[in-house]
Amino acid sequence: MKHLKGFPYKKALVVGLAKSGFAAADLLHTSGIDVKVNDLNADSTGEQAVKLAAAGIPLITGSHPFELLEDREVVIKNPGIPYENEMVMEALRRNIPVITEVELVTYLHDGPIIGITGSNGKTTTTTLVHRMLEEDRRNVRVAGNIGEVACEVARRTGPEDTMVIELSSFQLLGIDKLRLHTAVWLNIFDSHLDYHKTRDNYIEAKSRIMKNQLEEDSFIFNNDDSIVSTFREKSVAAAxxxxxxxxxxxxxxxxxxVYFDGEIVAERKKIVLVGEHNLQNCLAAVAACKSAGVTNEAIQAVLYSFQGVEHRLQYVEEKKKRYFYNDSKATNIRATRYALEAFENPVILLAGGLDRGNSFDGLAPYLKNVKHLVVFGETSAKLAEVAGQLDIPCTPVDSMEEAVARAYRNSKENDVILLSPACASWDQYRTFEERGNKFVEAVGNL
Structure with a gap:
């Protein structure tokens, strides 16, 4: 495994453990950097803590003692930790650079890097790009929010490998030298304002995906997004x-x-992914891959077979001409709206979950194709109220198995049975993945 090359600091403090913090600490330590780790809530007897102790890496938990900063030259911050964190604020006050783990890729990987960001669609687009490159027989590694920690993946790459990294606004705020040979910006919606405080701050964080690009690089941008498209003028790369x-x-x-620079790349009717938002993701992937020289045949092979990322408008199966889709990742009204807009068939919608205090009136205009609503969780009554206002039949249930069974019972041929909850899962499930898996399992048991 590779070590950091040319890293300009000798003493580092990692703030926040989790996957990225552990990966960064291990990399720094094995690269000969003096590293300490500070995490307010980490379990000092947990697996990661035990591994750090075995390697001789100090882990300080329970508080943020400022004396840890006295001889540190850089802080590597877990992306989820806000800049208002007292240790981070003190580091900045002392003019100590604060970076995120993804910046370490700069000192590990010599090959091309494709970075993808946006408020929605990052994982789907990252997966499409990854598969198109693989289909074109490229050596490719995928990292970031989509799965493995970026610096961990970069330790195993060679100069012939292309890295495809899904990048959040949190990660982008902490880059300094990282250069993306292809930067993809999908869209911008109000999101994570509890972290960024203002919309302008959030937009600025996303725009950092262009930072350090050169003229020979590519900036792939959504020309239908009125905000994203304004940044084409600020890019030195080929827009x-x-x-x-x-x-x-x-x-x-x-x-x-589907076209690229006027040339036919693929037949639209053969694209498996449904929905206008997914067509945008496909076009972003086409733009990125054509800019990298991928063949039309490789692009077609993926577009004509890819059924979606798990839990993101994922096609599950067909039973007696009823079509089941798992969109458990739809944890807000906007995401459920996109899912509903993807279908012209009648829809039986399964929705509900954690009550965050919001109403569902904003969902009403997008329920025109919904013939039946099956509701569950803390928001059952709120969703049932909207259904009543629109005279949509509504059935409250207590479990996912019952929801799927009721939906199937009320369905007819060519109906879509769609799990798109418009709510977080934490009232009944630990994660949206667990909720989606329960749906898929219940469909299989019909």
Whole structure:
């Protein structure tokens, strides 16, 4: 496994453990950097803590003692820790650089890097790009929010490998030298404002995906997003748009085809992913891969077979001409809206979950194809109220198995049975993945 090359600091403090903190600490230590770890809530007897102790890496838990900063030259912050954290604020007050783990890739990987960000669609687009590159027989490694920690993946890459990294705004705030040979910015919606405080701060964080790009690099941007598209003028890299409008530049689509720079790349009717938002993700992936020289045949092979990322409008199966989709990742109204807009067939919608105090009136305009609503969890009554206002039949249930059974009982041929909860899962399930798995299991048991 590779070690850091040219890293300009000799003494580091990692703030926040979890996967990225542990990976960073291990990498720094094996690269000969003097490293300490500070985590307020870490379990000092947990697996990661035991491994740190075995390696001789100090772990300080329960508080943030400022004396840890006295001889430190850099702080590597867990992306989820806000900049208002007292240790982070004190480091900045002392003019100690604060970076996130993904910055370490700069000192590990010599090959091309494709970075992908956006408020929605990051994982789907990252997966599409990854698979298209693989189909084109490229050596490719995927990392970031989608799975493995970026610096951990970069330790195993060679110069012939392409890294594809899904990047959150939290990670992008902590980059300094990291250069993305291809930067993809999908969209921008109000999100994570509890962390960023203002919309402008959030937009600025996302725009850092262009930081350090050179003229020979590519900036892939959503020309249909009024905010994202303004940043084309600020990019020194070659700006490559993608758009749902018919357009001769970059990636575009009409009713029949997907194009790149006016050339037909794929037949639209053969694309498996449903929904306009997913078509945008496909176009972003086409723009990124065509900019990297991927063949049309490789792109087609993926677009014509890829059924979606697990729990993100994922096609599950067909039973007696009823079509089941798992969209458990839809934890807010906007995400459920996108899912509903993807279908022209009648829909039986399974929804509900954690009550965060919001109403569901904003969902009402998108329920026009919903023939029956099956509701569960803390928000059952609120969703049932919206259904009543629209005269949509509604059935409250206590479990996912019952929800699927009731939905199937009320369905007819060509109906879509869609789990798209519009709520977080934590009232009944530990994660949205667990909720989605229960849905898939219940469909299999019908």
């Amino acid at each position: 490559v748009p993608f758009t749902l409008e018919e357009n001769g530049r970059g990636a575009s689509a009409d009713e029949n085809h």
